[in-house]
Amino acid sequence: MKPASKASEIERIADTIARAVAEQRLPPGTRLVEAQLVDSLKANRNHVRSALQRLALRRIVSIQPNRGASIAQPSVEEARAVFTARSVIERGVIEILVSGVRKLDISLLKKQRDKEQAAIRNGPREVIIRESGQFHLLLARLAGNAVLEEMLNDLITRSSLIISLYQQHNNPQCGCDEHGNIIQAIEAQDPVKAVQCMSHHLHDIEMHLNLAFWETRTVDFGSVFSEEAESRLL
Amino acid sequence: MKPASKASEIERIADTIARAVAEQRLPPGTRLVEAQLVDSLKANRNHVRSALQRLALRRIVSIQPNRGASIAQPSVEEARAVFTARSVIERGVIEILVSGVRKLDISLLKKQRDKEQAAIRNGPREVIIRESGQFHLLLARLAGNAVLEEMLNDLITRSSLIISLYQQHNNPQCGCDEHGNIIQAIEAQDPVKAVQCMSHHLHDIEMHLNLAFWETRTVDFGSVFSEEAESRLL
DNA sequence: GTAGATTAAATTGTTAACAATGTTGGAGCC
DNA sequence: GGCTCCAACATTGTTAACAATTTAATCTAC
Structure with a gap:
């Protein structure tokens, strides 16, 4: 007997990869x-292929014809678009x-926040x-x-991708409990402040990235292989 | 020689269906x-299957295991969620x-508006x-x-689905040029008004639907086959 | 005639073999 | 050595046959 429905086998594969x-x-x-x-996933090739295509649709993997799939490498432009879209959606969520x-x-939010804080202290x-x-x-979900x-x-998944591509330091997450502030503002029923908190939070994450650095850097072989770059090899 | 890339064959099929x-x-x-x-689409079965799965992911078709695919029939709950999501996103777009x-x-918007008005007058x-x-x-796109x-x-595609499911009359679209109002507000650089126009516009569309009618109607055989329903058959 | 069972058809799901393409590594040549 | 070319390998893409399931139709019993 198979516990999961047969149709969701593809989903299982896709979710496993997406989560990773x-x-x-x-x-x-x-x-x-x-x-x-x-x-490694004990699956049918057709199902794997379908799962990869799904993930490609979600821009989590990119598929090149005849050359297979790989985890996506979002461009700076895409990165900015993702964070802007997140801001739009999450502000909407907060308003709701x-x-x-x-x-x-509210207790559900606080419980999640505690779980997160615990993870920050000693979790991997x-x-x-x-x-x-x-x-x-x-x-x-609460909305x-x-x-x-x-x-x-x-x-959120795409954000993870972006963060691991463009993060400056390996600061896992800011410690300043911005999630707590968001909860407070929601609890206080203050729409303006709650939205502000969320905007600020997302903006913060984006600002901790290296986006501006890579922004204009079209691969410019002239400068890449100049003395500056060469000196770094020594 | 194939004009379109081979990889996008699936996309072609999915888009053809989505557009329909x-x-x-x-x-x-x-x-x-x-x-x-x-x-009818002169395609490979694998490609058709992939396309259907894509559309299922977009909630445009629904697939039941071993029973094939059909065009989705969004529930009232989903319908409301779609319109709320549209409102969130489109307000965000307007703000940008x-x-x-x-x-x-702006001229691009006006051109599109004219095209639409022309269609309303005599188009199918x-x-x-x-x-x-x-x-x-x-x-x-302009954002x-x-x-x-x-x-x-x-x-938008899902909205079409919803509208054809839940529309009250066969009023194709309101004639009151709400798109024109939106353009005006954008042109006037008035964020509050522009957002209001968009909100109002979407709310208007939703309100012209029969959603409330079907909302609580769990299929209730007792009342469905009462004298009222029977009399309609005569 | 209707309910229930049985068979046939239609449809979807799965598999494995084959084809096409891309990649790698080495032999030979300059 | 460095280069080109070619063959072997690895990987993806396609196809068709087969299996499993659902749907429709037919038949029998009552």
């Missing part, structure tokens, strides 16, 4: 060879939550990343909108 | 038999446009629907955010 990406266990650019996946249309269980990096993402996702939740789920 | 759905040539619930699609970060070519229904969708999509644009593209 979200938790930064699969770095951007990693090649995903079908045969390897088939045997604060508008008081649904009776909101991937757990920290996961719990942080879960907080944002929980907000969307009771499956469409926004699903979109945000994708964006 | 968006223009309401394929009504909700229509069964999509693989063999039929293979031969009005914020003046990008120099905006499907063209009206298409051009109306294109207006919203154009806003997202220069591919992520938001893609999300909105999906939502």
